[in-house]
Amino acid sequence: MHFNKTTTAATSSVGLNRRQTLGVLAATAMPAWAQTPASSWAETLRAARGQTVYFNAWAGSERINAYLQWAAAELQRDFGIQLQHVKISDAADVVKRVRAEKQAGRKDTEGTVDLIWINGENFAAMKQGGLLSAPFAANLPNFQWVDAVGKPTTLVDFSVPTDGLESPWGMAQLTFFADAKRLPQLPQSMNELLALARSQPGRITYPRPPNFHGTTFVKQALIEHAPDVKALAQPVTAAALEAQAAPLWRFLDALHPHLWRGGKQFPQNSAAVRQMMADGELVMALTFNPNEAANEIAAKRLPATVQSWQFAKGTIGNTHFVAIPYNAPSKAGAQVVANFLLSPAAQARKADIDVWGDPTVLDVARLPAAERARFQSTPHAGQVSHSAPALPEPHASWVDALEKEWTRRYGV
Amino acid sequence: MKLLGPLLLALIAAVPIGAALWAVGAQLLDAQAWHALWADPQTLRAWGMTMWTGLASTALVWFTLAHVLASGFIRQQLGRWLSRVPALLATPHAAMAIGLVLWLSPSGWALRLVSPGLTGFDAPPPWFTTQDPWGLGLILALWLKEVPFLLWVAATQMQREDLRRRWQAEYALAQTLGRTPAQAFAHIVWPQLAPRLRWPLLAVLAYGLTVVDMALIIGPATPPTLAVLAWQRLSDADLLTQSQGVVAAGWLTGTLLVACVVTGWLVGAAPSRRMLGHGKRLKLAAATRLPKAVFLSVWPSNGMWTTILTTYIAVWFALTVGSVSGVWPFPQVWPELWTLNAWQQVASSARTVWTTLGLGVASASVCLLWSVAWLELAPRRWQQAMQPWFLLPLVLPSVLWVVGLYSLALHTRLEGQWLGLSLAHAVMVLPYVLLALVPAYQAVDPRQAALVASLGHGRWVYLWRVKWPLLKRAIASAWAVGFAVSVAQYLPTLYVGAGRFATVTTEAVTLAAGAQRSLMSAYAALQMLLPIAAFALAAWLGRPRRFEKIAPMKATP
Numbered sequence: 001m002h003f004n005k006t007t008t009a010a011t012s013s014v015g016l017n018r019r020q021t022l023g024v025l026a027a028t029a030m031p032a033w034a035q036t037p038a039s040s041w042a043e044t045l046r047a048a049r050g051q052t053v054y055f056n057a058w059a060g061s062e063r064i065n066a067y068l069q070w071a072a073a074e075l076q077r078d079f080g081i082q083l084q085h086v087k088i089s090d091a092a093d094v095v096k097r098v099r100a101e102k103q104a105g106r107k108d109t110e111g112t113v114d115l116i117w118i119n120g121e122n123f124a125a126m127k128q129g130g131l132l133s134a135p136f137a138a139n140l141p142n143f144q145w146v147d148a149v150g151k152p153t154t155l156v157d158f159s160v161p162t163d164g165l166e167s168p169w170g171m172a173q174l175t176f177f178a179d180a181k182r183l184p185q186l187p188q189s190m191n192e193l194l195a196l197a198r199s200q201p202g203r204i205t206y207p208r209p210p211n212f213h214g215t216t217f218v219k220q221a222l223i224e225h226a227p228d229v230k231a232l233a234q235p236v237t238a239a240a241l242e243a244q245a246a247p248l249w250r251f252l253d254a255l256h257p258h259l260w261r262g263g264k265q266f267p268q269n270s271a272a273v274r275q276m277m278a279d280g281e282l283v284m285a286l287t288f289n290p291n292e293a294a295n296e297i298a299a300k301r302l303p304a305t306v307q308s309w310q311f312a313k314g315t316i317g318n319t320h321f322v323a324i325p326y327n328a329p330s331k332a333g334a335q336v337v338a339n340f341l342l343s344p345a346a347q348a349r350k351a352d353i354d355v356w357g358d359p360t361v362l363d364v365a366r367l368p369a370a371e372r373a374r375f376q377s378t379p380h381a382g383q384v385s386h387s388a389p390a391l392p393e394p395h396a397s398w399v400d401a402l403e404k405e406w407t408r409r410y411g412v
Numbered sequence: 413m414k415l416l417g418p419l420l421l422a423l424i425a426a427v428p429i430g431a432a433l434w435a436v437g438a439q440l441l442d443a444q445a446w447h448a449l450w451a452d453p454q455t456l457r458a459w460g461m462t463m464w465t466g467l468a469s470t471a472l473v474w475f476t477l478a479h480v481l482a483s484g485f486i487r488q489q490l491g492r493w494l495s496r497v498p499a500l501l502a503t504p505h506a507a508m509a510i511g512l513v514l515w516l517s518p519s520g521w522a523l524r525l526v527s528p529g530l531t532g533f534d535a536p537p538p539w540f541t542t543q544d545p546w547g548l549g550l551i552l553a554l555w556l557k558e559v560p561f562l563l564w565v566a567a568t569q570m571q572r573e574d575l576r577r578r579w580q581a582e583y584a585l586a587q588t589l590g591r592t593p594a595q596a597f598a599h600i601v602w603p604q605l606a607p608r609l610r611w612p613l614l615a616v617l618a619y620g621l622t623v624v625d626m627a628l629i630i631g632p633a634t635p636p637t638l639a640v641l642a643w644q645r646l647s648d649a650d651l652l653t654q655s656q657g658v659v660a661a662g663w664l665t666g667t668l669l670v671a672c673v674v675t676g677w678l679v680g681a682a683p684s685r686r687m688l689g690h691g692k693r694l695k696l697a698a699a700t701r702l703p704k705a706v707f708l709s710v711w712p713s714n715g716m717w718t719t720i721l722t723t724y725i726a727v728w729f730a731l732t733v734g735s736v737s738g739v740w741p742f743p744q745v746w747p748e749l750w751t752l753n754a755w756q757q758v759a760s761s762a763r764t765v766w767t768t769l770g771l772g773v774a775s776a777s778v779c780l781l782w783s784v785a786w787l788e789l790a791p792r793r794w795q796q797a798m799q800p801w802f803l804l805p806l807v808l809p810s811v812l813w814v815v816g817l818y819s820l821a822l823h824t825r826l827e828g829q830w831l832g833l834s835l836a837h838a839v840m841v842l843p844y845v846l847l848a849l850v851p852a853y854q855a856v857d858p859r860q861a862a863l864v865a866s867l868g869h870g871r872w873v874y875l876w877r878v879k880w881p882l883l884k885r886a887i888a889s890a891w892a893v894g895f896a897v898s899v900a901q902y903l904p905t906l907y908v909g910a911g912r913f914a915t916v917t918t919e920a921v922t923l924a925a926g927a928q929r930s931l932m933s934a935y936a937a938l939q940m941l942l943p944i945a946a947f948a949l950a951a952w953l954g955r956p957r958r959f960e961k962i963a964p965m966k967a968t969p
Binding site: 056093095097101106113121124262264265281302 | 452453454457517518519535536538540543545628633634635644647648649650651654738739740741742743748749750751753757818819822823827828906907910911912914918919921922928929930931
């Protein structure tokens, strides 16, 4: 585990303090939903045998799909569970489906989704709508290895407490990548990025919010410029938005004229940015997977001279999860799948750049030596060489407010 | 009793459509969502962009169609040209957009070919050649995709033996009266043909106004079109944003209905038959329809058609190279690294072909049977009254239909099941099949039936030996169009199928979420394959009978 690790030598005191605060909060919050007897796990395993689990998961990457095929084979062999990957392009579609099922009066086992890959606003919507089953994460035997202190976002999803309604699966952190041949000097903050944009006009851009990579870029700029970062952890108010975001809009006003197409147009998504970077139209791209560039180099879609980096004082990080809808027909099976996905073997395989390269949620240092050894891997071209601290997301309510204001200012 | 059959048929088709509409309609009465929609500064601009791209592309398509048909008809080359249409028709909309971007973008092939030699660029220039703020790229892509569709529908008319002979004779007659070939076509053939193409034209208009996938790839982004905006809102997890999406789609639908009424009135106001023998009125009507220049040979020889064909070949070529391309920096003409990765992916999802095939065959066949039964049994007045209703799925944005169909499936507990999914496909397929059949049915000469009856034969003999053989080209192509429409369904498959039925399209769209150029190009090829096969089958089944070899009125097989 060489990326995304929350370094104790963090240079950003703000980030560190907030993370510590969150970590403490999480640690005290945990027992509230973690007290279900663990003896029932054997029962869960028994009930799960023979079940089919429909796992609704984003399928935009052949590596992810191949990883889930491997998981399906393992689960069939060891637990007698048939894992069906329901390929989707957007988790919001699944949220809508479960909500519609609830509105149509579907009872507890009459759903079509057993497990869903989710985080952020989709999770918030499901939690708020009562669309999830009873808390289960803490009952999973492998949950004990989760790094809840070092990676507080495993318990707090975009500032919304998970309350055991979802089980962490992998880590994500805003990461930039660029071809070192064309960009030898990598910007280490939003202000350095502005200077770069001035010297190379038209060669930098970010996806148009409400695309979530675009919104994340704006949130990163917000965190770097807000007068009081602590205010961002609270639900947004009109006054807070005005006070905290004013420097952000000044920064974007200064940046946009130097962006791709004069900042009058923005690409639809990060994949479009990546493609334009690969073609030479842009000099840098952004992603949430610190290993995306390494993956793309391995797939021959990016040249080996591309390198990834995170801003020195940290970038926004979060966790993605799996959750069980209230009406999942195979709840026991879904829990066994969630537990399997948390196992050191599955997590190590997932973190392997040759397989997927999705950073683990586990605390590798606490694992037994044999399990820890699975996480050794050779360095790959394009990987992040110095991982920076992961900054927590602002409270989920900021997303909508920022997107609306951004659209009003720049989107028309 | 005689009306019981058509009544049942009407109910079978109208009830699901009505129920789905009802489910949508209930969601449109949301004052808060309407208020939010109007408060959004993007709405009006997006709406304006939608009107511009939709209307401009439709008008261009219509003029081009008239021009291509005129030059093809005059040169007697229409048959040869039309044999190439199925391949154009089977090219997925998204594939066309991707292919165009591969050529036109600032880092596209067009510029790579002349850089740095002629241009001096060693990096792509900051030009607005794709996703341009004026929507020109989208208009171009729509134009390229819709001309073949209308040509195909026109072909079902112009290649019917009876019509072809009649029009040829009338066209020859007009020339003996001193008209130039272009005038003769404009005054005689086009006025009879145009009204028959009214509904297909409305389908083109509806598509242009509601398209999402093409607009995402090549359309304007700031602001996007209204359909894209509605789709983005609808795919949000937040409830209020979703309902904003529903009302945006509702607003789009209202716009569409008005545009359809106006266009339909402009194109198909006068029935064709009455105009024959009224030289004066005919001339007047033709003159108000299209500018003369459309029919004149402003292009050298087969210019327009050749341009379209060449563009398609260029797009296919770009997709082929794109599907095996790895690293490909500007201004290199060829990729630096090649990879077969994408094709391996395509090969590994081959089993989705069977699901796709099953759904397509089932829904197209059901719709064909229904349509033939309906057109045979229903009184003509019924058909005219009900037609707009049956064609609704064609003109309403598919994002709206999905909302309705899905809630219908939930209430009947058919979601996630093969039966429910194939029925949902059938609802989407029905208007296209009906549309492809109706003009041919309307053109059947009623005197034939009387003639056959006077010879002492029953209704079945008439249908099997005279009418259906005459219509077999239209019937076969209607089935193929239905099949192609079923193959292209994404949202209904995802929702009503609860994601459990993977088709080539759901596979392509979910993988496209990762937006890897090679993978998208390769999947576009797979998506093309099945419809091409269906169209080839239809062309073979519908090949014209050789009347010359059969003695007249002794049509014994």
